[in-house]
Amino acid sequence: METPVDLTVGDLHASVDDPALNSMNFLNEVAQHYPDAVSLAAGRPYEEYFDVAALHRWLDRFHRHLVEDQGLGPEQVRRTLLQYGRTKGIVHHLVARNLAVDEGITADPEAVVVTVGCQEGMFLVLRALRTGPRDVLLAVAPTYVGLTGAARLVDLPVRPVAGGPAGVDLADLAEQVRRARAEGLRPRACYVMPDFANPSGISMDTAHRRRLLESAAEAELLLVEDNPYGLFPVGDADRPPTLKALDTERRVVYLGSFAKSVLPGARVGYVLADQRVAAPDGSVGLLADQLAKIKSMVTVNTSPIAQAVIGGRLLEHGCSLAGANTRERAAYARNLRHLLDGLARRFPPDRFPGVSWTAPAGGFFVVVTVPFGVDDALLHRSAQEYGVLWTPMAHFYDDGAVVNALRLSISAVTPAQIDLGLDRLAKLVADEVAALVGGGADWPR
Amino acid sequence: METPVDLTVGDLHASVDDPALNSMNFLNEVAQHYPDAVSLAAGRPYEEYFDVAALHRWLDRFHRHLVEDQGLGPEQVRRTLLQYGRTKGIVHHLVARNLAVDEGITADPEAVVVTVGCQEGMFLVLRALRTGPRDVLLAVAPTYVGLTGAARLVDLPVRPVAGGPAGVDLADLAEQVRRARAEGLRPRACYVMPDFANPSGISMDTAHRRRLLESAAEAELLLVEDNPYGLFPVGDADRPPTLKALDTERRVVYLGSFAKSVLPGARVGYVLADQRVAAPDGSVGLLADQLAKIKSMVTVNTSPIAQAVIGGRLLEHGCSLAGANTRERAAYARNLRHLLDGLARRFPPDRFPGVSWTAPAGGFFVVVTVPFGVDDALLHRSAQEYGVLWTPMAHFYDDGAVVNALRLSISAVTPAQIDLGLDRLAKLVADEVAALVGGGADWPR
Known part of the structure; x- marks a missing residue:
């Protein structure tokens, strides 16, 4: 038949x-x-070390945080955990504390969008940046396939930048920007994973990170920094600072994941997007708020139950995931x-x-x-x-x-x-x- | 400054x-x-009637289901709940049972994609259907703003179809299809909410639902049926069957939500997409699998923890949400x-x-x-x-x-x-x- x-x-x-x-x-x-x-x-x-019982404990811990630290009554607690909620999330303040404690990043909690895994964060950023057929994204090659896939969904071509032994070849970055512009294209950002990159495993040293920020400034290019593996160095040597920690001119959009540092099943990640965006009416807001508008039409908001699981885990360890891991x-x-x-x-x-x-x-x-x-x-x-x-x-x-x-x-x-x-x-x-x-x-x- | x-x-x-x-x-x-x-x-x-304590009970109930009904050991349980997982979800079989019990829909569980709320389902369907600038979507006006917003994200124009007192004006539907095609455009589907529509409140009667299916067949048009409110009639009279229950030729893509029937905070919904899709290599699969590919680049998978909350609620009531509500x-x-x-x-x-x-x-x-x-x-x-x-x-x-x-x-x-x-x-x-x-x-x- x-x-x-x-x-x-x-x-x-x-x-x-x-x-x-x-x-x-x-x-x-x-x-x-x-x-x-x-x-x-x-x-x-x-x-x-996964433990299903920990889910209950973390939920309870975050519940207690809502009551004791935020002063919410029972009705507000159930509304916070069970209803529709804030598009940018309910653990944004804990994310900001985690970034301060573990990464030395001073983050405005309002610039954090809590997302359905880092993947949604990636998607939101690419959707926001792709305005038309002239836009392209640069990405250090070899590249995480989830980035390439998300770019496909918004018809955004990804052009490779040589990685090389230092993690990114800055001469090639400049050359790729020049070439794209000569073709009438607009490189919107360069995607990088400076810490133990997937798949290359390479980390950039601090001096190279600084040079990358300088190169991006010269090229007037945003950097999208993805950091799922930074917490897992082999030795006890100091970890180099993230690009975002070195970023003095809001050039870096930072993607965070809790999949490796807490658990993948919560599907909670975030974007830190503190770039200032001017609206036609002259008002100036955060890129995070523009991403949130897009998010409201993709997933509405990230499950507050899932966020509570992550929030509880963060609270158990004074918001240090380095400590928790x-x-x-x-x-x-x-x-x-x-x-x-x-x-x-x-x-x-x-x-x-x-x-x-x-x-x-x-x-x-x-x-x-x-x-x-x-x-x-x-x-x-x-x-x-x-x-x-x-x-x-x-x-x-x-x-x-x-x-x-x-x-x-x-x-x-x-x-x-x-x-x-x-x-x-x-x-x-x-x-x-x-x-x-x-x-x-x-x-x- | x-x-x-x-x-x-x-x-x-x-x-x-x-x-x-x-x-x-x-x-x-x-x-x-x-x-x-x-x-x-x-x-x-x-x-x-919201109850934070129920979260724990529902998680435990689904846990028990994994152990007792599916025979999973402790390692498999923790992997199912805490790791990355099946893109199409882990409560698809319970969704299919719910559709059978409450809606008289016979659904292949493999045709169900569990999504981050109904909103993600909507987004995935529109992303899949929009191939280029000739594509347009028809939608009964007035239209749920989340549909229009999701269409904007994929640059898909939405053309209104008159609603009228019957829920959809079939003459206008035919006319809008004709007009779009005359303009060289391709209407990919018509979005309808046959039960207590948001915002009109109107429900289609059974005869009109059948006529809508016939009109869609004549126009060779898919229907996207969104049904968040069907479980909430005022009286005890029989509810009219969903379009999907009447659909004998896989013309309806059905969007389901648990936001109103369980709770919004889980952010769990689904798409039932049983359309058969031929690949270039001659193989034939389900539209659900194509949607899942897109989903893998938007949110990877829906939080299994959030799915477990919904799954537990479904199991408590023999998969009847009419009964649970x-x-x-x-x-x-x-x-x-x-x-x-x-x-x-x-x-x-x-x-x-x-x-x-x-x-x-x-x-x-x-x-x-x-x-x-x-x-x-x-x-x-x-x-x-x-x-x-x-x-x-x-x-x-x-x-x-x-x-x-x-x-x-x-x-x-x-x-x-x-x-x-x-x-x-x-x-x-x-x-x-x-x-x-x-x-x-x-x-x-």
């Missing part, structure tokens, strides 16, 4: 057929299809060291001359370069025949080219799983290299 | 300066500015009767010949027509001088024209507040009419 069809993909917005939107779907499907494969692909946070940070550091040691042990340079990897100082991701192309077909084969999942780096570039690299994640695994996954990966790499140099060759041994 | 400015509204997407996006902001600001005014404006649900339904019915009686008492036709109002059989809203223009300035004056808030009907039309009507809401007030609000409204109307017929005239007496 013929399957009846009501629409074709061509009847729908082009984004639904775009690699950026299909990428996550594809990776999720592979993971579901091979549930027994070890996943060095998933970038989700460590689960061992001591155990998690130790686990990630242990895993990252274990992965790097394991790579060194399994891929000695004399036997694997074409294999190398990054050595990030924190975060969730390591990029392994190999002497062969890494595509989705290879991932399928890796899952099916070798039992290990990872992410082809091609997913983080927007040009469809094959890339000789893959991303490994350390966040949702145990050291034992890392060992097993690396053993399997080593076998895959050895087999691929052997096939490269001719079947039956004894290199690598 | 001059206020420094970083951007102008003109540097941002046109939606942020659009009346549709500013409308809700304006109404919220007026309400905040006059907290002592009686609000016959707010369409939020009745709060008297017995008290609420009685309160709304009482309030609606009280408002209609109060209008009749205060505006006798002999003394107020130019004043009339709708008499909805349910829902939250009554429209009052008056013999003078009702604009935002009058609302300000009403709030400040008379102490009563309502909504100018002009907010529900997209052409900026002044309308001689206002919307009253019965959902978030007590009968005593209705009396007080109507007393104040009657005074305002009398004064406006007196001003119309010349200061000092003794009509109306």
